[in-house]
Amino acid sequence: MQNSTLRFIDPHIHMTSRTTDDYEAMYKAGIVAIIEPAFWLGQPRTEKGSFKDYFNSLVGWERFRSKQFGIKHYCTIGLNSKEANNEALAEQVMDLLPRFVMKEGVVAIGEIGYDDQTKAEDKYFRLQIELAKEAKLPIMIHTPHRDKKRGTTRSMDVLEEMKAEPYMSVIDHNNEETVKEVLDRGFWAAFTIYPHTKMGNERMVEVLKQYGPERIIVDSAADWGISDPLAVPKTAALMLERGIPVEHVQMVCYQNALTAYGQSGQMKESDWLDSKGIDTTELFEGNSVLRGQRLDSPDENKVIK
Numbered sequence: 001m002q003n004s005t006l007r008f009i010d011p012h013i014h015m016t017s018r019t020t021d022d023y024e025a026m027y028k029a030g031i032v033a034i035i036e037p038a039f040w041l042g043q044p045r046t047e048k049g050s051f052k053d054y055f056n057s058l059v060g061w062e063r064f065r066s067k068q069f070g071i072k073h074y075c076t077i078g079l080n081s082k083e084a085n086n087e088a089l090a091e092q093v094m095d096l097l098p099r100f101v102m103k104e105g106v107v108a109i110g111e112i113g114y115d116d117q118t119k120a121e122d123k124y125f126r127l128q129i130e131l132a133k134e135a136k137l138p139i140m141i142h143t144p145h146r147d148k149k150r151g152t153t154r155s156m157d158v159l160e161e162m163k164a165e166p167y168m169s170v171i172d173h174n175n176e177e178t179v180k181e182v183l184d185r186g187f188w189a190a191f192t193i194y195p196h197t198k199m200g201n202e203r204m205v206e207v208l209k210q211y212g213p214e215r216i217i218v219d220s221a222a223d224w225g226i227s228d229p230l231a232v233p234k235t236a237a238l239m240l241e242r243g244i245p246v247e248h249v250q251m252v253c254y255q256n257a258l259t260a261y262g263q264s265g266q267m268k269e270s271d272w273l274d275s276k277g278i279d280t281t282e283l284f285e286g287n288s289v290l291r292g293q294r295l296d297s298p299d300e301n302k303v304i305k
Ligand SMILES: [Zn+2]
Pocket: 012, 014, 037, 039, 111, 221
């Protein structure tokens, strides 16, 4: 049984870097679906093949792993802004993208946008907006941690200039300084809840009180660094404690992500509502994540050892 009566979606989490304990805890906390954006892995890749294998794991192995813990996994595909600066490699990665963006469960092009706001980043950002428009997919925008306000404004300027629909673009890593402009211009405004610094969940509650729940999305962006894969359910609990109506909490921690990324045609509520539970006999290319353990039914919260 999931402990929470509310259902949650974490629409930005890098499970490749997380453990099976995280999956179990996320399931128990009420997370039913997640989106794993293609991103930087902490050190730059040096070969096209590394990107190819990574994209394959996002649409294959990681999706299987997630399913074994009762959570529906989707992903986004894209060349991140940091690695766009290796232009020789970036060219080769661009050749890979068209075949991956059409795969099942790919709900957006992302995370793309700016890091240091270089010329190369701008070039590959624009090329990938073009690709998203051709593939009719939403776009997930990573906004820079340095010079955030300017980088966020610039991202939206480029999207508008290239006639990308604001309603098809989610601008992520917002804060109090950027949210108003993002909402005013018609984009989705996502917030990453960081455990210690930047956007904490107390601040998120204040943002919600001020701006309401329309087009606001909460995520964890948990990855290989200090981060919290339970940031979405924890923030929801705090919102309820602070008197935010439950319908608003469901919008920002579930429904808005579904509406935004559901525009891909690849993500619908019935994917998890009609799920038949976990088939623990299922293998991925001959491999299981269960190592002899039988996660018989997470609905009973037990793992038979
Ligand atoms: Zn990320």
